[in-house]
Amino acid sequence: MFDPREKIALFIDGANLYATSRALGFDIDYRKLLSSFQKRGYLLRAYYYTALVEDQEYSSIRPLIDWLDYNGFKVVT
Known part of the structure; x- marks a missing residue:
């Protein structure tokens, strides 16, 4: 889906993601999330x-x- 040379930036709306994950009853593994994007391309930030x-x-x-x-x-913040 991503070209390995593609540059990626990840922008997370923390309040909404946190509230949604709590409402759905699961925790976000932020380490895996970051790692997943690092594997898909060049993660700028x-x-x-x-x-x-x-x-x-x-x-x-x-x-x-x-x-x-x-x-x-x-x-x-």
């Missing part, structure tokens, strides 16, 4: 967009954001 309130002491999505940032995603 992977962005994960989400809203995050910086003043909050704790956010349930914070561990996911930290993990994504550490594992190759550019998190945009």
